[in-house]
Each structure stands twice: as C-alpha cells, then as structure tokens.
Amino acid sequence: MTKKDLNYLAPAGLEPLLNILVEYGEKARLLAGGTDLIPAMHKDKLDPKVTTLVSLKRTALGYIHERDGNLVIGSATTHTDVATSPLVRTKAALLATGSGAVGSLQIRNVATIGGNVCNAGPSADTSAPLMALDAQLVAASKRGRRVVPVSQWYLGPSRNTLLPDEALVEIVIPGLPPRTGTHYQKFSPRSYMDLAWVGVAVVVTLDHKLKRCEDVRIGLSAVSPSPMRAIKAEAILKSVEISEDLIDRAALAASEECNPNPRSRRVPAWYRREMVRVLTKRGFLEAMRLASAAV
Amino acid sequence: MLSITLNVNGISRKVDVEATTTLLDVLRDRLGLLGTKKRCEAGDCGACTVILDGRAVASCLILAVEADGRKVLTVESLSNASGELSPLQKAFIDKGAVQCGFCTPGMLMSAKALLDRNPHPTEDEIREAIAGNLCRCTGYAKIVEAIMEVSRRG
Numbered sequence: 001m002t003k004k005d006l007n008y009l010a011p012a013g014l015e016p017l018l019n020i021l022v023e024y025g026e027k028a029r030l031l032a033g034g035t036d037l038i039p040a041m042h043k044d045k046l047d048p049k050v051t052t053l054v055s056l057k058r059t060a061l062g063y064i065h066e067r068d069g070n071l072v073i074g075s076a077t078t079h080t081d082v083a084t085s086p087l088v089r090t091k092a093a094l095l096a097t098g099s100g101a102v103g104s105l106q107i108r109n110v111a112t113i114g115g116n117v118c119n120a121g122p123s124a125d126t127s128a129p130l131m132a133l134d135a136q137l138v139a140a141s142k143r144g145r146r147v148v149p150v151s152q153w154y155l156g157p158s159r160n161t162l163l164p165d166e167a168l169v170e171i172v173i174p175g176l177p178p179r180t181g182t183h184y185q186k187f188s189p190r191s192y193m194d195l196a197w198v199g200v201a202v203v204v205t206l207d208h209k210l211k212r213c214e215d216v217r218i219g220l221s222a223v224s225p226s227p228m229r230a231i232k233a234e235a236i237l238k239s240v241e242i243s244e245d246l247i248d249r250a251a252l253a254a255s256e257e258c259n260p261n262p263r264s265r266r267v268p269a270w271y272r273r274e275m276v277r278v279l280t281k282r283g284f285l286e287a288m289r290l291a292s293a294a295v
Numbered sequence: 296m297l298s299i300t301l302n303v304n305g306i307s308r309k310v311d312v313e314a315t316t317t318l319l320d321v322l323r324d325r326l327g328l329l330g331t332k333k334r335c336e337a338g339d340c341g342a343c344t345v346i347l348d349g350r351a352v353a354s355c356l357i358l359a360v361e362a363d364g365r366k367v368l369t370v371e372s373l374s375n376a377s378g379e380l381s382p383l384q385k386a387f388i389d390k391g392a393v394q395c396g397f398c399t400p401g402m403l404m405s406a407k408a409l410l411d412r413n414p415h416p417t418e419d420e421i422r423e424a425i426a427g428n429l430c431r432c433t434g435y436a437k438i439v440e441a442i443m444e445v446s447r448r449g
Binding site: 005007042 | 317337
C-alpha cells in the first residue's frame with residue numbers, strides 16, 4: 001500500500017479523458033495496465049505532483065486493425081493481444097516477438113503497448129521493433145492530433161515527447177513491401193522475467209534479384225539512453241551487394257555507434273557492444289532469409 | 296472511498312476501497328480469501344496470481360477499482376463445496392509439486408488459466424505459462440509434471 005492519497009478517475013471515452021488532462025495537467029497520471037505505475041506507487045516513487053490517476057479502461061483504446069495498408073494498434077492493447085494477434089504476426093512479426101518477450105504472462109495480460117512506449121525504458125521490448133518498423137505514434141489532446149515518428153519519441157531514460165495535456169492513443173505501423181523479412185532478438189541471461197541486456201530488431205527489404213538491400217532498418221534497445229537506429233550499419237548494408245564481409249562490417253559499425261551506459265551495474269558496456277555485433281549479424285541473416293522466402 | 300462490485304469465485308461482492316487499494320488487498324484483507332499470497336508487490340514472484348476475466352494476472356499490480364464489474368477466480372474456487380480438491384490440485388499432491396506451499400496457489404491459478412484455454416499444452420507452453428511464478432523448493436520439474444498429468448488425464 002502506498003502512503004500517498006490519490007484520486008481515481010475513469011472517464012468514459014477519449015474526449016472526457018482529454019478534458020481531464022487539460023484541467024489537471026501534471027497532476028494527472030494516466031493509468032493503462034499499471035504494471036510499472038503500481039510498483040512505483042508501492043515504493044512511493046510516484047512523481048509528488050501527481051494527485052489523480054486517470055484510467056484508460058473506458059476509452060476503448062484496445063484494438064488492432066488494418067487501415068489504408070497500415071497496421072494500427074490502440075495504445076491500451078495488452079502485450080498478450082499484440083503477441084498473439086494473427087494480424088501483427090503477419091504484418092509485423094518482430095513486434096509480436098517483442099511484446100511476447102515482456103515480463104511474464106501475468107504482466108503481458110495487463111501491461112499495454114502504449115505503457116511500454118510511454119514509460120520509455122531504455123530496454124523496453126517493443127522499442128527496438130518499433131524503431132525498425134519506423135512506427136508513427138499518435139498523440140491526442142484537445143488541440144488536435146500530433147503524429148510523432150518513433151525516432152523522435154524517446155528523450156532519454158523514462159522520458160518521452162508527450163506533453164502534459166496529451167495521451168498516446170495509437171501506434172501506426174506502415175505496411176511492409178514484398179521481399180521484406182523482420183526479426184527481433186532479446187538477449188538476457190534468463191529466458192523469462194528479465195530485462196533485455198541487448199535488443200536488436202531488423203527489418204530488411206531485398207531487391208528483385210535478392211542480392212541487395214533495397215531498404216534496411218536496424219533498431220537497438222538497452223544499449224543507449226534511448227532506443228536508437230543503427231544508421232551507419234544500415235548505410236553500409238545498402239551500399240553494395242550483400243556479402244558476409246559486408247554484414248560483418250555493418251555489425252561492427254552497429255557495435256561502434258551504440259552507446260551503452262558505461263556505469264551500468266547490470267552489464268559491462270564492452271559486453272553489450274560485443275553482443276550488438278553478434279546479434280546484428282545474426283538478426284540480419286535471419287531477416288534476410290525470411291525476406292527471400294517472402295517473395 | 297469508491298464503491299465497487301467484484302464477482303469473486305461466482306459470488307457478487309460489494310466493497311468500498313481507496314483508489315490505491317490493490318485487488319490483492321481486497322481479496323485478502325476485505326474478503327478474507329487468504330489463499331492468494333502476498334510477497335513481492337512488484338509482479339515478480341507470481342504468488343498473488345488470480346484469474347481475471349479468464350486471464351492469469353498478478354493481483355498485486357491491479358487496482359481494485361480497475362477490476363470493478365469483472366470476474367475474479369482465486370485458488371479457493373478450485374475445490375468444490377464439500378472441500379474435495381480439483382484434479383489439478385490432486386495432481387500437484389500426487390506428483391510432489393507442493394513443498395513449502397507458498398507458491399502453490401499462484402502456480403495452480405496460472406496452470407488453471409493455461410488448461411482452460413489449452414487443455415493439452417506442450418511442456419514448453421507449460422513452462423512459459425508458469426514463468427512468472429517463482430518456486431524456491433521444487434525446481435519446477437514436479438510442477439510441470441503435475442500439469443502434464445492433468446492434461447493427460449483430461
């Protein structure tokens with residue numbers, strides 16, 4: 001039990017929720033699954049400015065569907081629903097893998113993808129997949145809707161671009177072209193119930209001859225203050241025909257451009273860099289194999 | 296105070312709670328259902344696992360108000376009115392899956408949620424379903440065996 005007295009509101013619909021955010025500003029804290037918020041409350045670590053929890057449970061933001069060729073996921077959709085959705089598994093398989101790697105089943109059954117994105121943990125399991133998918137995050141407020149590319153969303157550990165009167169309502173994932181393969185690897189010492197030491201997500205689109213990368217995006221998590229794209233590695237992979245040497249050079253570039261916390265008590269930085277190199281190569285090879293099969 | 300109604304083990308229960316009261320505290324302290332255990336209060340140990348609308352959840356991480364109007368099953372729901380244990384509970388005993396017993400209610404509820412959805416799970420599916428339930432005594436093998444046994448008999 002927390003010592004702090006909090007009020008609780010469960011507005012019926014998005015509009016009343018946005019009105020509350022205007023009225024309460026930083027005194028309001030959105031409550032989605034609560035799996036990060038409630039432990040923080042137990043430990044009395046909630047922002048002291050917060051007086052009121054505002055539940056998303058009656059806002060109907062739990063959904064997964066296709067719209068104009070894009071995959072659209074409501075922010076209050078649970079990880080279990082994302083991980084087991086046939087649509088996500090077909091259209092963005094690596095995101096299903098990411099959501100399926102969160103905590104335990106008890107956590108995934110209530111924790112939401114929007115909560116994972118908003119809490120902005122450097123090792124969040126959906127972050128590297130969303131970076132590699134070039135997802136768009138839709139923030140709503142009384143002032144209207146603002147679409148934020150995921151690459152501009154994260155501002156550092158536990159910080160995001162959301163303003164006090166905004167709520168994340170939707171995640172839009174652009175449809176993937178043919179000859180595209182995706183892959184996400186979470187590396188942690190235990191296979192369950194562990195934070196990622198390194199997360200590597202790869203989305204590759206091959207050219208018609210399956211010899212070159214038409215496009216490639218690599219998302220990395222847990223190896224910098226915020227999830228990041230391995231831009232230098234991507235540029236190398238797009239430069240010439242794919243070869244083992246090219247993949248090795250790209251994987252090395254990814255390990256050099258990431259920025260693991262040198263003071264981490266969990267994992268030494270050199271080890272994270274080394275794992276980025278290994279997993280970038282492995283992830284690219286697997287995504288390439290899937291892309292060749294997705295002709 | 297907020298007034299909520301929970302359907303607990305098939306019975307409608309009305310309770311007044313604070314906004315910050317967890318479902319776990321309502322079950323234990325208000326409704327006297329002490330089978331559900333309280334330990335880490337961080338979603339790490341699984342001792343507080345109950346089934347909410349058909350899904351296994353950590354009741355320490357759920358505010359009671361968020362569960363308003365929903366169906367909760369606790370370990371007390373497994374045995375019948377005359378106290379006879381369910382096949383799942385019997386299998387836990389038969390296979391030696393209970394030692395100190397602290398994790399057992401949570402294990403049983405995770406296993407029940409799995410078997411209700413998937414009556415014949417693979418060993419991997421069982422291990423994934425109970426990955427969020429920590430056991431310090433058994434090493435898990437006997438728990439997995441017990442769940443397999445119910446699946447075979449069912």
